[in-house]
Amino acid sequence: MKLELSRVIQGGARLGVLQGIGRTGQHSLKVPGCLLYTHFGTVPHLTQDTLQTVNNLPSVTQVTLSNIAEHQEVLEEFKEGFKAFAGLHNTVLYCSLHDPATRSPTGYATNKTVSVWGSGGRIELTASKFMALLKTVKPDWYQSMADGETWQTNTSRKRIRKSVDRTLAYLDECLLVHQKSQDLDGVELFGVVEGGDVMEERVRSARETAKRPVAGFCLDGLQTGSVDQALRTQLITSMTTELPEDKPRLLQGVGRPDEVLACVEAGVDLFEGFFPFQVTERGCALCFNYDVSPDPECAVLELNEEKHSAGDNMQPKGDLNCEDQTQMTSFEMNLKDKRYQDDFKSLVEGCGCYCCKNHQRAYLHHLLVTNELLAGVLLMIHNMTHYQNFFGAVREALATDKMDLLKKRVHGETRNT
Amino acid sequence: MAATVERVIVSSNPENSMSLQKALSAASPLTLRIVAECPVTKARACDLTLPHCTVNTPVFMPVGTQGTLKGITVDQLESLGCQICLGNTYHLGMRPGPDLIVKAKGLHGFMNWKRNLLTDSGGFQMVSLVELSEVTEEGVNFKSPYDGKEILLSPEKSISIQNSLGSDIMMQLDDVVSSTVKGPRVEEAMHRSIRWLDRCIAANKNPDKQNLFAIIQGGLDAELRKACLKEMTQRDVSGFAIGGLSGGEEKNDFWRMVTLSTDHLPQEKPRYLMGVGYAVDLVVCVALGCDMFDCVFPTRTARFGSALVPWGSLQVKQKQYAKDFLPIDPDCHCPTCKRHSRAYLHALFKSDTAAMHHVTVHNIAYQVSDGKHLIKLAKLFKFCLV
Numbered sequence: 001m002k003l004e005l006s007r008v009i010q011g012g013a014r015l016g017v018l019q020g021i022g023r024t025g026q027h028s029l030k031v032p033g034c035l036l037y038t039h040f041g042t043v044p045h046l047t048q049d050t051l052q053t054v055n056n057l058p059s060v061t062q063v064t065l066s067n068i069a070e071h072q073e074v075l076e077e078f079k080e081g082f083k084a085f086a087g088l089h090n091t092v093l094y095c096s097l098h099d100p101a102t103r104s105p106t107g108y109a110t111n112k113t114v115s116v117w118g119s120g121g122r123i124e125l126t127a128s129k130f131m132a133l134l135k136t137v138k139p140d141w142y143q144s145m146a147d148g149e150t151w152q153t154n155t156s157r158k159r160i161r162k163s164v165d166r167t168l169a170y171l172d173e174c175l176l177v178h179q180k181s182q183d184l185d186g187v188e189l190f191g192v193v194e195g196g197d198v199m200e201e202r203v204r205s206a207r208e209t210a211k212r213p214v215a216g217f218c219l220d221g222l223q224t225g226s227v228d229q230a231l232r233t234q235l236i237t238s239m240t241t242e243l244p245e246d247k248p249r250l251l252q253g254v255g256r257p258d259e260v261l262a263c264v265e266a267g268v269d270l271f272e273g274f275f276p277f278q279v280t281e282r283g284c285a286l287c288f289n290y291d292v293s294p295d296p297e298c299a300v301l302e303l304n305e306e307k308h309s310a311g312d313n314m315q316p317k318g319d320l321n322c323e324d325q326t327q328m329t330s331f332e333m334n335l336k337d338k339r340y341q342d343d344f345k346s347l348v349e350g351c352g353c354y355c356c357k358n359h360q361r362a363y364l365h366h367l368l369v370t371n372e373l374l375a376g377v378l379l380m381i382h383n384m385t386h387y388q389n390f391f392g393a394v395r396e397a398l399a400t401d402k403m404d405l406l407k408k409r410v411h412g413e414t415r416n417t
Numbered sequence: 418m419a420a421t422v423e424r425v426i427v428s429s430n431p432e433n434s435m436s437l438q439k440a441l442s443a444a445s446p447l448t449l450r451i452v453a454e455c456p457v458t459k460a461r462a463c464d465l466t467l468p469h470c471t472v473n474t475p476v477f478m479p480v481g482t483q484g485t486l487k488g489i490t491v492d493q494l495e496s497l498g499c500q501i502c503l504g505n506t507y508h509l510g511m512r513p514g515p516d517l518i519v520k521a522k523g524l525h526g527f528m529n530w531k532r533n534l535l536t537d538s539g540g541f542q543m544v545s546l547v548e549l550s551e552v553t554e555e556g557v558n559f560k561s562p563y564d565g566k567e568i569l570l571s572p573e574k575s576i577s578i579q580n581s582l583g584s585d586i587m588m589q590l591d592d593v594v595s596s597t598v599k600g601p602r603v604e605e606a607m608h609r610s611i612r613w614l615d616r617c618i619a620a621n622k623n624p625d626k627q628n629l630f631a632i633i634q635g636g637l638d639a640e641l642r643k644a645c646l647k648e649m650t651q652r653d654v655s656g657f658a659i660g661g662l663s664g665g666e667e668k669n670d671f672w673r674m675v676t677l678s679t680d681h682l683p684q685e686k687p688r689y690l691m692g693v694g695y696a697v698d699l700v701v702c703v704a705l706g707c708d709m710f711d712c713v714f715p716t717r718t719a720r721f722g723s724a725l726v727p728w729g730s731l732q733v734k735q736k737q738y739a740k741d742f743l744p745i746d747p748d749c750h751c752p753t754c755k756r757h758s759r760a761y762l763h764a765l766f767k768s769d770t771a772a773m774h775h776v777t778v779h780n781i782a783y784q785v786s787d788g789k790h791l792i793k794l795a796k797l798f799k800f801c802l803v
Contacts, residue, residue, distance in 0.1 A: 040764060044769055045769070087757050342520060358490075360521070361527060366484065373487045374489070
């Protein structure tokens, strides 16, 4: 893979395209961008027919070992790799360790092992088991094994230091196997940068990881809820200073639009696309404004209306330290709210997704109140579309120097230009 | 509202054709055209034209109880070939309620389903929720499970809700008694159903847009059934349902009542056998002269990982399929079988709800195409092709 940057904004933000991804090198991904979040290769709630109603899907599909590890035997017997097993065609497969939408328990990593949680419980992985698993999965790209159990506040400095050391040790072991395996020929490996909330450890981890022959970098341990955005920005900046400009940076576990914007400005290129799923699970629809086109007045009015009158259980914008990722944010509307019972407008005016073209808020409200499965399907389609469009807006804003305006829109701070 | 009939082929009985000409009337919301008839059994293939589109019978109608077919979009349903599906008056009458649905331009508008809808009366819930209900001549008294309020579902109320829903076919409110019940209650229910049918006919505010079907009752008693048939066939309705069966009775009693009913129902109106959905029963009952069927079974069983196949069913969650790399049915052309293996679905059931949707899509394709296979079979037996 090759990162071609068309713009680098002073202070960190980058705009460009990740070219030549996939074993055949035929795919590309615009950055800043996000990956296609899946459970075992399936976008939550969606089958191929419903998935295809979403335009501009990311070209990279993310799967996680927490979903896959327990199926190793089946995949070994299948022999042809996960993509073929899951019926995935024409996509790049990226394999991560953990599912970004769920918090893994801490306290299980050792000097030689990390753990993932499957449907049947904890599965322990040594570096060699990790690599064996990956050879069976046959992804196009994967993250190295890592100890990221530092996301809880009050993790000791000693523990953080250990996570950096271990992660480097795992990386070296993985690289050894990677370089010797014909099976992994043409497959990209990302190193994982750790360091908790300690600046010096972040710098050390970044510096050391950058010395290894990796294709790019995962920034771990900064998930939503682990640190506030101000500190996150500082820590990211301290890492990116040590990282080569021409290799991509993927930030794990961060998906809220305001956090995405701040992290893009700090130099992050890629995000995991799990946020729309979390919004869907709480029966909400993304409705925040991201319009930076020349005549924004009408768009602004429509979308801000929702936020100003949103319910009481909404998380205040300033509070980013909320541990509970299931809490509703200010970027979404709660369709279970009674006010939508007889609201016959589409979810978001001008959205254009299958849900907005075919259904109304009142119908979504009914589906949620009656616990119908279709609610998840329709909300997932809308939320993915909205989120993808948001990333398009981020790239446009970077190209046309409108990041300040975009930030204002997303935070719902303006009604006029 | 009488059904318009078009008899395109010459039946084996010329006397019938003569009297049938009399049945032709002006524009009606239902037209039945018999396309082919089996010379051996009572099976027939028809084109049933309803306000939203034409339905090819024999037809299996999937059930979308609460204004949605669990997990399936209306687009998916359309591409699976579904021409008519069901909505449930009791549930929709509770949530979101008829007033809201009127505001949404009927159930069609609310769900955004462009083809046909059939709504049942809410009566079956009497049998299934019997602890909460009490039947009187006026109607059925329910205690709402949502807010404990007492509700009366009368023939007038049921039709009023169905008028608001705007379905293409409405079912009369009948006094439903389980087929396992014996004794005077069965006769009482049969007579009451006739009286309620008359009240339903009178209550229909949209006779030119919405069809009303009668439901033949009488339990497993041949004399009671015949009495009911004699009375109900004198009423001006677009079609007839055979009710009170598919509730756990012996199969030999079941099919005897079905064939008795079709013997006494007019040829030129559709016959709807309610609640019948197992593949074997479908084939038998088509041979006995039924045109329309509904059942929650195929969609419900899908959510438990049970896929319907020509040789029975396949429990995809069972261990034996973990390494089975064939699709559910190698001969099936549904979206699920074209892309996914049993092994993938087996694993997916541990990770995401979409696994249920994949099997639901397959089961709908199976049941709906089942009807199409039966149509093909029926056409093979015909005298002349249209």
